Amino acid sequence: MKKAVIIVHSKTGITRMYAEEIEEYLQGKEIEVVSVSIRDYRNGLCGDADYLLLGCWTSGLMFFMQHPDKEWKTFASHFEDASGTKTMMFTTYKILTGSMFRTMTKLLAGKTNPPSAFLKSRNGTLSENDKSILDSFCQ
Numbered sequence: 590m591k592k593a594v595i596i597v598h599s600k601t602g603i604t605r606m607y608a609e610e611i612e613e614y615l616q617g618k619e620i621e622v623v624s625v626s627i628r629d630y631r632n633g634l635c636g637d638a639d640y641l642l643l644g645c646w647t648s649g650l651m652f653f654m655q656h657p658d659k660e661w662k663t664f665a666s667h668f669e670d671a672s673g674t675k676t677m678m679f680t681t682y683k684i685l686t687g688s689m690f691r692t693m694t695k696l697l698a699g700k701t702n703p704p705s706a707f708l709k710s711r712n713g714t715l716s717e718n719d720k721s722i723l724d725s726f727c728q
């Protein structure tokens with residue numbers, strides 16, 4: 590059985606809900622899922638994972654300068670080496686994700702594989718397009 594680790598950071602719950610939808614969808618594909626918040630995450634959890642999914646809400650100036658918040662940046666600075674694991678990123682936002690994924694990728698450079706897929710949602714629900722992105726990611 591393949592194993593996915595989802596690590597999520599949410600301020601008001603929308604990204605958490607998105608993570609839950611992703612978790613449910615992957616479980617429906619017979620993938621074992623471990624889902625934790627960045628606060629509960631401990632190094633070692635990704636050791637035997639096949640897939641790593643990293644999520645954070647989009648912070649910025651709405652139309653530009655998007656980035657993960659300070660807490661996620663701290664998480665990233667302590668994150669273990671998970672460079673053997675296929676990685677994707679997800680976020681929720683209101684207007685634009687802009688530089689969000691670029692910044693997340695940069696902050697984890699050398700510690701994860703370059704992400705091979707990205708998911709984003711305004712309301713935290715998993716769209717049909719998101720599902721096909723997950724299908725390709727987990728092949």
Ligand SMILES: Cc1cc2nc3c(=O)[nH]c(=O)nc-3n(C[C@H](O)[C@H](O)[C@H](O)COP(=O)(O)O)c2cc1C
Binds near residue numbers: 600
């Ligand atoms: C301080 C702050 C900055 C934000 N900056 C952006 C932004 O630059 N672009 C955007 O589309 N949404 C922005 N948002 C909206 C959030 O990304 C959005 O509401 C997100 O879904 C919240 O996720 P959460 O419920 O998991 O915390 C911002 C929200 C806050 C509170």
